[in-house]
Amino acid sequence: MIRGWCPTAWRPMAAGDGLLVRVRPRLGRLTREQMLGVCDAALAWGSGLIDMTNRANLQIRGVAESNWEPLVAALVALGLVDPDPELEARRAILVAPQWAVGDDTHRIASELEHRLAWLPDLPGKVGFAIDAGEAPVLRDDPADFRVERGASGGLILRADGRDSGAALVPGSEVDALIAFAEWFVASGGRDAGRMARHHAPLPRWAAGAEHPAPPMAQPITRRLPVEAAQGLPFGRIDAETLRKSDAEAMRTTPWRIVIFEGVTHATATGVRLDADACVGAPACPQASVETRALAIRLAPLIDGRLHVSGCAKGCARAAPADVVLTGRDGRYDLAFAARAGSVPTIPGLDAAQLLTYFGTA
Numbered sequence: 001m002i003r004g005w006c007p008t009a010w011r012p013m014a015a016g017d018g019l020l021v022r023v024r025p026r027l028g029r030l031t032r033e034q035m036l037g038v039c040d041a042a043l044a045w046g047s048g049l050i051d052m053t054n055r056a057n058l059q060i061r062g063v064a065e066s067n068w069e070p071l072v073a074a075l076v077a078l079g080l081v082d083p084d085p086e087l088e089a090r091r092a093i094l095v096a097p098q099w100a101v102g103d104d105t106h107r108i109a110s111e112l113e114h115r116l117a118w119l120p121d122l123p124g125k126v127g128f129a130i131d132a133g134e135a136p137v138l139r140d141d142p143a144d145f146r147v148e149r150g151a152s153g154g155l156i157l158r159a160d161g162r163d164s165g166a167a168l169v170p171g172s173e174v175d176a177l178i179a180f181a182e183w184f185v186a187s188g189g190r191d192a193g194r195m196a197r198h199h200a201p202l203p204r205w206a207a208g209a210e211h212p213a214p215p216m217a218q219p220i221t222r223r224l225p226v227e228a229a230q231g232l233p234f235g236r237i238d239a240e241t242l243r244k245s246d247a248e249a250m251r252t253t254p255w256r257i258v259i260f261e262g263v264t265h266a267t268a269t270g271v272r273l274d275a276d277a278c279v280g281a282p283a284c285p286q287a288s289v290e291t292r293a294l295a296i297r298l299a300p301l302i303d304g305r306l307h308v309s310g311c312a313k314g315c316a317r318a319a320p321a322d323v324v325l326t327g328r329d330g331r332y333d334l335a336f337a338a339r340a341g342s343v344p345t346i347p348g349l350d351a352a353q354l355l356t357y358f359g360t361a
């Protein structure tokens with residue numbers, strides 16, 4: 001089932017292991033108190049497992065219905081969830097994680113957080129990317145309305161799905177984002193659901209010809225100060241482990257990497273960053289197959305990026321991967337250079353057949 005909404009703390013999603021309660025840290029950053037508070041909350045009212053999503057949010061897993069209310073109250077007290085459910089639902093803001101206080105990304109994202117009440121009601125998956133560092137880092141990450149560095153060095157407003165955008169007057173960025181969201185609704189965007197699927201002609205003020213600056217070079221580790229970045233296998237961390245960190249603060253990213261402030265080295269070992277896999281069965285009711293154990297076995301056999309998805313929704317990775325396995329009726333459909341749910345090259349394989357296909361029995 002493809003769902004058209006994103007869970008929030010106020011509207012949790014039921015999964016096979018209990019409710020998923022989503023936390024959207026402001027500007028993708030948790031203070032030490034908030035980081036420890038999330039850990040304590042996940043241990044007290046959830047299973048102790050925390051996932052980081054491809055929108056740089058956290059998800060506390062395994063929450064019993066009777067525990068949801070005290071958990072949300074604790075998150076509100078920590079300043080991680082807005083007490084107003086409507087404003088919380090609008091906080092779909094992806095922020096380039098390298099921001100520094102006072103820079104363009106920090107300034108624009110902070111203003112947008114303060115002006116959420118100005119936004120119209122948008123479909124649940126529609127969101128914003130504030131990517132105003134020296135070069136874009138969020139181009140492959142999910143967002144509908146983007147403020148990013150343009151090729152000329154200034155900031156541009158760009159609709160997802162369009163190659164170019166309109167130059168922005170400094171200081172007007174949030175006004176432009178709000179106007180863009182209003183145009184989206186007024187022009188029928190709710191029916192399309194996402195900006196990339198909304199083919200109405202853009203208003204003249206948003207239809208510029210300036211291309212984004214070249215993205216910051218790969219690999220991922222060059223995007224971040226590597227000594228402070230730690231990869232999370234499949235984006236998951238357990239609260240007991242996180243609680244032991246001596247970091248002063250923590251930033252989330254959409255890349256299954258967490259950045260710890262005030263520490264000088266990463267502490268995880270054996271981290272895989274070249275495979276994506278959602279939680280799969282049995283944790284997700286949409287999944288008919290296991291995902292992560294298979295991904296761990298297959299990833300070393302595959303040249304390139306692997307994506308194992310429990311169903312066609314493809315939660316773990318929106319972009320294409322070199323090898324994609326999509327669960328269907330208890331078996332895996334195999335495709336290449338594709339997204340989850342693409343027409344398979346070889347349909348209906350089981351795990352043993354896949355291991356044989358890629359070179360081991």
Ligand code: SF4
Nearest residue numbers: 278284287310311315
């Ligand atoms: S992609 Fe995975 S996590 Fe997402 S709905 Fe499908 S099975 Fe569940």
